[in-house]
Amino acid sequence: MAREPRSGSQLPVTPTTLADVAERAGVSRQTVSNAVNNPDLLRPDTLERVRQTIAELGYSPNRAARNLRTRTSSLIGLRFTPAQEGTANAMMDRFVHSLVEASDEAGYHVLLFPADDEDPVGGYDNLLRSTAVDAFVVTDTYLGNPQAAWLSQQRAPFVAFGRPWDDDVARHVWVDVDGAAGTRLATQHLIDRGHTRIAWIGWRKDSPIGEDRRSGWLTTMHANGLSTTGLASRVEDVVHSGAEAAAVLLDESTPTAFVCASDTLAMGVLHTLWIRQLAPGRDIAVVGFDDSQVAQVFPVGLTSVRQPLEDVAVEIVRTLRLLLSHQPVEARGVLLEPTLVIRESS
Amino acid sequence: MAREPRSGSQLPVTPTTLADVAERAGVSRQTVSNAVNNPDLLRPDTLERVRQTIAELGYSPNRAARNLRTRTSSLIGLRFTPAQEGTANAMMDRFVHSLVEASDEAGYHVLLFPADDEDPVGGYDNLLRSTAVDAFVVTDTYLGNPQAAWLSQQRAPFVAFGRPWDDDVARHVWVDVDGAAGTRLATQHLIDRGHTRIAWIGWRKDSPIGEDRRSGWLTTMHANGLSTTGLASRVEDVVHSGAEAAAVLLDESTPTAFVCASDTLAMGVLHTLWIRQLAPGRDIAVVGFDDSQVAQVFPVGLTSVRQPLEDVAVEIVRTLRLLLSHQPVEARGVLLEPTLVIRESS
DNA sequence: GGGTCCCCCTTGATCGATCCAACTGCGCTG
DNA sequence: CAGCGCAGTTGGATCGATCAAGGGGGACCC
Structure with missing residues (x-):
């Protein structure tokens, strides 16, 4: 030898x-x-x-030899959805960076595998049965997504980034950001600046995340004795729709500020302001959601709700380690608080 | 059994x-x-x-058992640099998505590991010696970066996304996008639209990538018999610097169009135009580089040079497979052509 | 003196796949 | 009918680590 x-x-x-x-x-x-x-x-x-x-x-x-003997791989699987080119996607990329860092500190590496639209659990099944990964991080836990339920059934260790909104079915562990708290921050910030007619532009009603964010605006308005009638709009998450919604709201309800469910929609509002020669921040205040690069790079910096993705990643990895070492997990779900990044637009 | x-x-x-x-x-x-x-x-x-x-x-x-016996892992290592929140970073994320897809089709998965500023080759060394990955994809091959040279010396199989600019040292295989061709496209596009005074805002002189892109603008201008004196500026790659450079150029040389080395700088130009009440696309044309989300989401869509990252990823994986099967690689380097995505700003 | 610990270290077996050399029919040839 | 080649199959060895027992030797006690 x-x-x-x-x-x-x-x-x-x-x-x-x-x-x-x-x-x-x-x-x-x-x-x-x-x-x-x-x-x-x-x-x-x-x-x-x-x-x-x-x-x-x-x-x-030798990794392979160790993996074989210990029946572990020190790898965490993450399904990497194809680039859809929206601001939400950029948020996910920021999360992946955080996850790689947090995993590394716990001695894990992140393994990416692509999404297969035809077979949503195919990639998971493969990696699981070939014992290629120790656990998964699931990111797209919106209503009706089969991955979480399937993994639970397989008794595969995983932590979800995102609440199970249809919680009668889901019994898994998750970490999420309190969207309503984010819009509460945003709305209160605008109220503190003296605004009273604050409009909401959000997503369609079938999005639980969108409704959650909307509720933050709604409750804060009411808690401050402000009316919300005629000030809310629900549209598709594209710039164009945001611009249209802003135009309609400006015409019909004369708001002085906008809180949006995403930076994409906020971009739409800014577009409409631009066309109408209104200065964001001075004439009309705008707040977005996700603190995307667009918000940061935009000539008039966009105030935006920022998700604490670094903390989310750390919390997820911490929970994964508990799961993998068969220790009890204190809480089935952890909800983290976002922050408000204030820029010129408000 | x-x-x-x-x-x-x-x-x-x-x-x-x-x-x-x-x-x-x-x-x-x-x-x-x-x-x-x-x-x-x-x-x-x-x-x-x-x-x-x-x-x-x-x-x-069982992956581990197979890996142990065959001395392979079907994994490709990729150093995932920490989120720096610039438009260039978003480009890299788009590339990672493409790489995951391309790798999967060749039966490989992508393993992410974080960058360690203190020890630039630490992560590579570890994965290599523990035979955790079959090969690497190296993305930051700018001048003076030790990774490529170190990997070459270790005889580790890898393909670089990016040319070795100091090619007297480097002898490795690479795939890159022809930046000069991109700015040629951009400049010619503006010339075709009737512009004659086209300014350049690029990076500092010590960036070979920046100088490459600049050369595309320069040669196209000269090839069309147009003067470039007083029309070029080299600054830091931040919005603020782009805005300043645009202001100076507008005052001193009255250009009617701008070609920029990045979308970040283009954002700066748009900022200056906004302040001066000039309409991008109508009064002044602007072209960026990288077709980032900012360019797409911006109210006035930004014309931008788009790198064919999907093709880069496919080409990289193809080359990797040749390397790993010990087949000869036809060309040491492959240069792909970018395209111009035309929007309202030009 | 002898037994009992405990500490520190060694030996053989094992994880689950692939590699290797040999073995079995079977058909064909001389 | 022995001999040979070929295709398909077989058991044993192997990759390099960890697991599970198994010592050796000194300290300590009775």
């Missing part, structure tokens, strides 16, 4: 194995394994000697 | 193995393996019988 050490820093044809280290350090394989995984079991001087040999030979445990 | 088949569609505690399939189908393990990996070696009726058993038991080969 003797092997040549790495010449220079060149990778050898066959990488160093645990047995190589053992022989060189004059100990058994198990001792080397313990030096890596259970250092407390070794006498300090032995540990030091083995560690030095590991460093000398540039040894890293 | 007898195991219970899966009850219903529930995942068993210990998944089905190749030996289970063999026993149930009344053949040897090797025959099952061949049915999966070398179907031609089996008699049609045997193959059919084994395949049916595989389907019945819901068998998928």
Whole structure:
């Protein structure tokens, strides 16, 4: 089993194995394994000697062998939906970045696999049965999505980013951001600035996330004794629709501020203001949702609700570790608070 | 070795193995393996019988065991740089999506690992030595970046998205987009629309990518007999700088159009136009680079150069497969042509 | 002196796939 | 009828790690 050490820093044809280290350090394989995984079991001087040999030979445990024996992979699967080019998608990308960071700190890597429209659970099934990943992070848990239910049924460990809105079925663990709290922040911010006629432009009624965000605006308005009649609009999540809705609301209800369910819709409002020669922030205030790049780069900075995606990722990874180590999870769901990033538009 | 088949569609505690399939189908393990990996070696009726058993038991080969034996992982490593929140980053995210799709079709998955600023090759080294990935895709090959050179030296298979600009050192395989061709398209488009005084706002001189894009503008102007004196500006890639540069150029050289090295800078130009009450597209034309979401969502759609990232990803995966199967790669580098997405701003 | 711990380390078996060499029919040839 | 080649199949070894037992030796106690 003797092997040549790495010449220079060149990778050898066959990488160093645990047995190589053992022989060189004059100990058994198990001792080397313990030096890596259970250092407390070794006498300090032995540990030091083995560690030095590991460093000398540039040894890293073979992932495949370890995975085979321990029946784990240190990989977290994430279905990466195809680029749809909207502001919501950009939010997801920011989340993926956070997830990669958080996972790494817990010793996990993130494995991406594509979405297959025809077979929504196909990718999951494959990775699960071939024991390629330890767990999943599920991101699209909107109403009627089969993934979460399917994974639960398979007893596959996973954490969802997003609440199960039809909670009579779902019994899984989740982390989410309180959208209503976000729009409450936004609305209160505008009220504090003296606005009283604050309009809402949101998504269609069948979107639970949209209705949640809408409720934040609604309750805050009412809590402040402000009327909301004629000030709400529900449209498709595209710039064009946002612009139209803003035009109609301006004509019919003369609002002085807009709270939107997304930055995309807020862009639409800004478009209408532009056409009507109204200055955002001075004439009319606008607040968006998601703090997308558009909000940041836009010449007139767009005030927007920002989801704490870094925290979401950390919380998800923390929960995953509990699940994987079969420890009890304190709460089935965790709800995090968003923040308001204030810019020139309000 | 007898195991219970899966009850219903529930995942068993210990998944089905190749030996289970063999026993149930009344053949040897090797025959099952061949049915999966070398179907031609089996008699049609045997193959059919084994395949049916595989389907019945819901068998998928254990990834770890296969990886250990074959010394491959079917994983492609990609360093996922932390979210810097610029338009360039959004471009990378779009590329990752394409890469996941292209990899999947070739039977690979994408493994993300975070960037460590202190040790630029740390993540690579780890994955390489632990044989966790088969190859890498390197995305940040700008001047002076050590990754590519280091990987080459380690004889690690990888393909770069981006040319090695200091090509006296680099000898690796790459795929890139012809930035100069993009700005040529943009400039010619503006010339065709009757513009003669077309300004350039680009990055600082030490960016080879920026200089490449600049050259496309320069050569096209000269090829059409147009002067470029006083029409070029090199600044930081932030909105603010773009706005300033546009203001200076407008005052001093009265251009009627702008070509920018990025959408970020184009946003700055739009900002200045907004302040000066100039209508983009009607009074002054603007072209950006990268076709980011900002360009698409902006009320006045921004004309922008779009990189064919889907094609880049496909080409990268194709090249990787050649590398991994030790087949000769036809060309050390492949240069793809971008397209111009024309919107209202020009 | 001898037994009992405990600490530290070693040995053999194992995870589940693929590689390897050998083995079995079967048809054909000399 | 022995010998040979070919296609299909077989059991055993192997990849490199961890798991589960199994010592050896010193300290300590009776």
